[in-house]
Amino acid sequence: MLIVDNKESLSKIIEKHRSEGNKISLIPTMGNLHKGHQELFASAPDDTIKISSIYVNPLQFNNSDDYDYYPRALDDDLDVCKENHINIVYVPDGDISHEIEIEKSIDLPKFTRYLCGQTREDHFLGVYKIVKHLFETIKPHFACFGKKDYQQLLLIKYIAKTYFSNLEIIEVDTVRSNNIALSSRLKRLNNESLEKIKIIYDVLLNMRHQMIDGNEFADIKKDALIEIERYDIDVEYLEHRENETLELANGQLNNSSLFIAYTAGNIRLIDNIQI
Ligand code: PAF
Numbered sequence: 001m002l003i004v005d006n007k008e009s010l011s012k013i014i015e016k017h018r019s020e021g022n023k024i025s026l027i028p029t030m031g032n033l034h035k036g037h038q039e040l041f042a043s044a045p046d047d048t049i050k051i052s053s054i055y056v057n058p059l060q061f062n063n064s065d066d067y068d069y070y071p072r073a074l075d076d077d078l079d080v081c082k083e084n085h086i087n088i089v090y091v092p093d094g095d096i097s098h099e100i101e102i103e104k105s106i107d108l109p110k111f112t113r114y115l116c117g118q119t120r121e122d123h124f125l126g127v128y129k130i131v132k133h134l135f136e137t138i139k140p141h142f143a144c145f146g147k148k149d150y151q152q153l154l155l156i157k158y159i160a161k162t163y164f165s166n167l168e169i170i171e172v173d174t175v176r177s178n179n180i181a182l183s184s185r186l187k188r189l190n191n192e193s194l195e196k197i198k199i200i201y202d203v204l205l206n207m208r209h210q211m212i213d214g215n216e217f218a219d220i221k222k223d224a225l226i227e228i229e230r231y232d233i234d235v236e237y238l239e240h241r242e243n244e245t246l247e248l249a250n251g252q253l254n255n256s257s258l259f260i261a262y263t264a265g266n267i268r269l270i271d272n273i274q275i
Helices: 007-019 035-043 064-069 074-083 123-138 150-163 184-188 191-196 199-212 217-229
Strands: 002-004 023-029 048-054 088-090 142-146 168-172 234-242 256-264 267-274
Touching: 002 007, 007 023, 007 088, 007 123, 023 035, 023 123, 035 074, 035 142, 035 168, 048 074, 048 123, 123 150, 142 150, 150 168, 150 256, 184 267, 199 217, 199 256, 199 267, 217 234
Parallel strands: 002 088, 023 048, 023 142, 048 088, 142 168
Antiparallel strands: 234 256, 256 267
């Protein structure tokens, strides 16, 4: 496994692989790798050169504490990459924001303003910038992203469709442990909070059942919030939206999902389930 810390060396290595006729898969991460990331690694086609990036992108954090305290574990991450047959790990040395060349005015799709876009100012702009930059630098044939960050996944698909017509985005199911959708931020939760947030998935499943049985989302949401808040969890949003546009589903179950963002033990987390 090769570890590369700068764009120039990375481009050279990739160019060599391309000239030998190899296809390339990219798995971008912010490190602190867990089983969810391993599922992304496993989803990249085996006959490709697998490149993972590990970079905590400052442009996508709207809160400097969240950036400063974002869990970092590079040595362990490199072991995980090796065990998961990653060929090249790109670990930029320091902040690479200055390397990112981007069009003057960026018009993000409307769906980035909903859900997380309502409170995390410029988060999706930051994701857009780094992901487009990685796609431009690495020019992968495949790139893997998780459905846990569903709104991000839609944005990535928009970037691929708009600028990289030969790139296939591989969508990977959420990995759960004790019902909890895996996230690097879980590392910052104590055992008590970890115990409490197991309720989230139960509540979402229960809501789905009730909606399939004919109950209106608006009618069951109130009870769901009361149930969740009994566990000292603050809900930022709990919404029923359409899968492609993220517009409110307004009672339409086909092609829709439930989306939640919540804070437990001071840590903000998200989850979703398809109806
Ligand atoms: O999902 C993440 O870990 C990040 O948002 C990503 C896609 C690696 C961009 O920094």
